[in-house]
Amino acid sequence: MAELTELVWIMTKIVAIVGPLILAVAYLTYAERRVIGAIQARNGPNRVGPMGLFQPFADVFKLLFKEVVLPANANRFLFLIAPLLSLMPALAAWAVMPFSEGLVLSDINAGLLYILAMTSLGVYGVIIAGWASNSKYAMLGAMRSAAQIVSYEIAMGFALVGVLMAAGSLNMSGIVQAQAGPIWNWFWLPLLPLFVVYWISGVAETNRAPFDVAEGESEIVAGFHVEYSGVAFAVFFLAEYANMILISGLAVVMFMGGWYSPFHGLPVLGPLFDWVPGIVWFVLKMTLFLYLYLAFRATFPRYRYDQIMRLGWKVLIPVTVVWLVVLALMIIAGLGPWFN
Amino acid sequence: MIEQLIFYVFALVLLFSATMVITVRNPVHAALFLVLAFFNSAALWIMAGAEFLGIVLVLVYVGAVMVLFLFVVMMLDLNLGSLREGFMKHFYIGVPIAVVMAVQMLLVVGSGLFAPETLPQAAMPIPEGTGNTSMLGGVLYTVYVYPFELAAVILLVAIIAAIMLTLRRREGTKHQNPGEQVKVRKADRLRLVNLPSSRRASEQEQD
Numbered sequence: 001m002a003e004l005t006e007l008v009w010i011m012t013k014i015v016a017i018v019g020p021l022i023l024a025v026a027y028l029t030y031a032e033r034r035v036i037g038a039i040q041a042r043n044g045p046n047r048v049g050p051m052g053l054f055q056p057f058a059d060v061f062k063l064l065f066k067e068v069v070l071p072a073n074a075n076r077f078l079f080l081i082a083p084l085l086s087l088m089p090a091l092a093a094w095a096v097m098p099f100s101e102g103l104v105l106s107d108i109n110a111g112l113l114y115i116l117a118m119t120s121l122g123v124y125g126v127i128i129a130g131w132a133s134n135s136k137y138a139m140l141g142a143m144r145s146a147a148q149i150v151s152y153e154i155a156m157g158f159a160l161v162g163v164l165m166a167a168g169s170l171n172m173s174g175i176v177q178a179q180a181g182p183i184w185n186w187f188w189l190p191l192l193p194l195f196v197v198y199w200i201s202g203v204a205e206t207n208r209a210p211f212d213v214a215e216g217e218s219e220i221v222a223g224f225h226v227e228y229s230g231v232a233f234a235v236f237f238l239a240e241y242a243n244m245i246l247i248s249g250l251a252v253v254m255f256m257g258g259w260y261s262p263f264h265g266l267p268v269l270g271p272l273f274d275w276v277p278g279i280v281w282f283v284l285k286m287t288l289f290l291y292l293y294l295a296f297r298a299t300f301p302r303y304r305y306d307q308i309m310r311l312g313w314k315v316l317i318p319v320t321v322v323w324l325v326v327l328a329l330m331i332i333a334g335l336g337p338w339f340n
Numbered sequence: 341m342i343e344q345l346i347f348y349v350f351a352l353v354l355l356f357s358a359t360m361v362i363t364v365r366n367p368v369h370a371a372l373f374l375v376l377a378f379f380n381s382a383a384l385w386i387m388a389g390a391e392f393l394g395i396v397l398v399l400v401y402v403g404a405v406m407v408l409f410l411f412v413v414m415m416l417d418l419n420l421g422s423l424r425e426g427f428m429k430h431f432y433i434g435v436p437i438a439v440v441m442a443v444q445m446l447l448v449v450g451s452g453l454f455a456p457e458t459l460p461q462a463a464m465p466i467p468e469g470t471g472n473t474s475m476l477g478g479v480l481y482t483v484y485v486y487p488f489e490l491a492a493v494i495l496l497v498a499i500i501a502a503i504m505l506t507l508r509r510r511e512g513t514k515h516q517n518p519g520e521q522v523k524v525r526k527a528d529r530l531r532l533v534n535l536p537s538s539r540r541a542s543e544q545e546q547d
Contacts, residue, residue: 003342078372110473113395120403124375127407131368131414139414146411150404170473310518 013105017094025241026056032294039298066230071134074227078132083228083235086125090242093118097249098173100259100278111172112164115250116157119205122243123149126207126214126224129236133227141223144305145207145214151312152201158320159198162191162327163254166338176258181265181337186257190330190338193323195255197316199292202247204312206240208293210300211308218302248289249282256285347387354380367413375406392473 037044046052096111098104130142167178179186188195204211215223225236259278263269334340357376364370378401385394480488
């Protein structure tokens with residue numbers, strides 16, 4: 001009986017995480033269209049509900065009522081399971097995300113490794129979708145995506161090795177606690193090159209502009225999900241945006257001090273902002289990164305494929321390797337205020 | 341109780357997918373079943389307390405090796421008929437080998453050496469509060485540091501050798517030099533010509 005109540009309690013927590021997450025995805029799509037609209041001096045969606053706030057729901061219902069078309073000679077099972085395979089890891093990774101002090105579903109010691117393992121699974125949805133669609137464009141998109149994600153995972157992994165060295169812990173809460181203090185105590189400052197590499201690889205891992213050759217609508221229509229329609233397409237869409245939120249959340253945990261306020265521990269400003277709950281700071285910092293995603297899409301032209309590969313292998317990976325050595329020296333020297 | 345149930349679910353899926361890897365006709369399906377097998381064995385390892393090994397199995401084999409494997413299998417134009425051709429010829433050699441291996445494994449596992457009660461206690465019990473990741477790291481970089489570094493060097497040699505074996509200049513391919521592309525300035529590509537405005541001969545006649 002005790003086991004059953006525990007199970008129900010865990011399920012409730014999962015719903016409490018996934019529910020707001022899906023709502024956040026809905027409003028991220030809305031924010032994307034409004035922000036890019038503002039950057040391009042247009043209005044964006046402003047007709048459904050006040051200021052267009054009900055637009056995401058209108059879109060969802062439209063997609064739900066559309067027919068899911070199976071391409072000829074497509075593998076039915078793999079075709080239908082591919083969107084789920086890309087959504088599942090994006091949601092599962094949230095299990096170890098610390099929203100505030102002690103506010104985490106599963107406080108496991110190998111949290112960072114778990115996150116890396118989960119984000120590396122997302123590529124299967126893309127590959128299987130491309131192969132099972134039995135379409136040339138989808139296949140091309142899947143191949144590009146597989147090569148890109150595997151390449152940038154290495155740079156991302158190396159950047160996270162730096163975080164692990166600086167924090168001395170694989171536990172996500174432990175990583176945040178190692179950054180306790182005001183804004184200049186957080187890891188973005190001593191790990192600045194790794195932070196930049198992490199963020200670039202994060203944008204590339206989620207297949208977002210300027211690294212969106214996997215979709216590449218000007219060359220291969222919509223890449224790996226060209227054959228998908230209706231709910232199946234909506235699930236791919238959901239997975240992409242859930243992944244964006246996940247990468248932003250990880251950036252906050254590992255480089256931007258997680259739930260700490262930027263004035264934490266300062267003489268006057270610190271106590272002034274003590275009443276703000278940690279999760280508010282966490283979400284605020286996350287929205288900053290999400291805005292960066294949208295601003296990138298509106299400002300940068302798409303990379304050419306060989307340039308993407310060159311950037312990943314010949315620029316980002318050497319930068320991380322060099323900075324790991326510098327970081328080791330900083331830790332040995334006990335450089336303050338981070339490593340003393 | 342629940343733990344045992346979960347163990348048997350993972351173990352059954354593992355056995356099923358491992359069997360499917362060698363029996364399904366389509367090589368892509370076989371590779372995907374192999375992914376499922378890796379994933380389930382990782383889950384079993386985590387249940388047995390080897391969280392680091394389990395997660396690294398997912399990270400390395402499922403997340404990287406099998407992706408490249410699938411990449412290659414999907415690109416190859418495999419002829420399913422020719423894959424089956426020599427089946428009966430190899431069958432008569434394969435069966436005795438399989439039987440010998442099965443008997444050997446039964447002898448080792450059934451000898452009582454692997455019974456739970458005869459297993460020695462862990463030489464280094466993991467203290468509460470630290471994961472086996474940090475314990476493994478501590479042992480690897482102190483007690484076994486030379487074998488570990490040696491393995492790393494051998495892997496590095498293997499990487500360089502593999503790259504050298506596949507690296508060849510092909511004739512007739514166009515290569516971009518990114519350095520030169522970046523160095524290009526407007527003056528190199530664009531020439532502004534000042535043309536005086538003029539009219540066509542037919543228009544001039546009308547004036």
